[in-house]
Amino acid sequence: DTEVTQTPKHLVMGMTNKKSLKCEQHMGHRAMYWYKQKAKKPPELMFVYSYEKLSINESVPSRFSPECPNSSLLNLHLHALQPEDSALYLCASSQIPGLAGFQETQYFGPGTRLLVL
Amino acid sequence: GENVEQHPSTLSVQEGDSAVIKCTYSDSASNYFPWYKQELGKGPQLIIDIRSNVGEKKDQRIAVTLNKTAKHFSLHITETQPEDSAVYFCARKGGGNKLTFGTGTQLKVEL
Numbered sequence: 393d394t395e396v397t398q399t400p401k402h403l404v405m406g407m408t409n410k411k412s413l414k415c416e417q418h419m420g421h422r423a424m425y426w427y428k429q430k431a432k433k434p435p436e437l438m439f440v441y442s443y444e445k446l447s448i449n450e451s452v453p454s455r456f457s458p459e460c461p462n463s464s465l466l467n468l469h470l471h472a473l474q475p476e477d478s479a480l481y482l483c484a485s486s487q488i489p490g491l492a493g494f495q496e497t498q499y500f501g502p503g504t505r506l507l508v509l
Numbered sequence: 510g511e512n513v514e515q516h517p518s519t520l521s522v523q524e525g526d527s528a529v530i531k532c533t534y535s536d537s538a539s540n541y542f543p544w545y546k547q548e549l550g551k552g553p554q555l556i557i558d559i560r561s562n563v564g565e566k567k568d569q570r571i572a573v574t575l576n577k578t579a580k581h582f583s584l585h586i587t588e589t590q591p592e593d594s595a596v597y598f599c600a601r602k603g604g605g606n607k608l609t610f611g612t613g614t615q616l617k618v619e620l
Contacts, residue, residue: 396552423606434598434610435553448606482552489606496541498608500552 395419396501398483404507407473413504415466415483423489424466425498426458427482435482435500441466442488473508480505511536513601515611522589523619530614532599533581539601542575542582543608547596556597557584589618 396417405411415424423442427435440448441460455477457469466483480503489496515532522528532542540561545553559566559573559582566573570589575582586593599611 398552425606432613434613437607440606442606486606489602490604496602497543497555497558499555500545502552505550 396483396485396499398481398501398504400504401502402505402507404509405470405473406509407475409473410469410471412470413468413481413483413506415468415485415501416464417485417499417501418464419485419499420463421485421487421499422463423486424460425484425486426456426466426468427484427500429480429482429503439468470506473506475508478506478508511601511603511607511609513599513609513611515599515614517614518612519615519617521617521619524589524591526589528584528586528589528593528616528618530584530597530599530616531581532583532601532611533579534601534609535580536601536603537580538603539580540604541602542573543600543602544571544573544584545598545600545610547598547613549595553598586616589616591618591620594618 399414426438429435438452439458444460455472459467482503483501484498486498513534543558546556547553557573570587572585597614600608602608
């Protein structure tokens with residue numbers, strides 16, 4: 393099973409709202425990622441968690457707040473977003489790169505399409 | 510740096526023809542090169558990958574070639590079918606967790 397699930401599929405929010413995106417995987421992966429993808433563009437890395445600890449933050453504005461409550465779950469808390477934050481938000485997971493014998497392939501979820509009004 | 514150039518940006522082929530997409534990178538520390546297919550409204554799906562110690566890999570109609578000296582790698586799809594129509598992204602990774610994606614190729618397979 394190489395499935396990463398994301399909820400919700402679609403989300404519309406106002407600039408004063410607080411919402412959360414959720415991601416789940418049961419592949420035993422210990423690295424999880426958030427990406428942002430604008431239309432006709434490649435995914436852009438936002439955050440990386442390794443062993444449930446934040447290891448990479450690509451200078452993402454503080455209105456995006458990631459959380460990794462356990463090894464299967466990854467959340468992205470949203471607050472005071474701007475219309476330019478409208479995009480497809482993708483979650484991915486992988487084994488920890490560099491560990492002997494482990495594949496480093498990143499598996500993506502279907503994404504949450506976010507519209508900020 | 511870590512950038513990946515991908516060409517062409519759009520590609521139209523007739524059903525049954527072959528399609529080739531090329532990517533170049535500059536970071537010699539790159540050691541892993543996956544290719545993703547993204548259909549409309551879906552997340553990227555891995556279709557094939559190759560590591561730096563291998564020059565070519567094939568999986569049915571899909572193949573990837575890697576030229577480490579020239580720092581480029583290519584995706585080859587043979588006997589294309591309408592369901593191959595999608596956006597294809599190449600990517601590279603060096604040490605650590607970070608994937609850098611190419612700019613994408615919109616492939617259209619026409620009947």
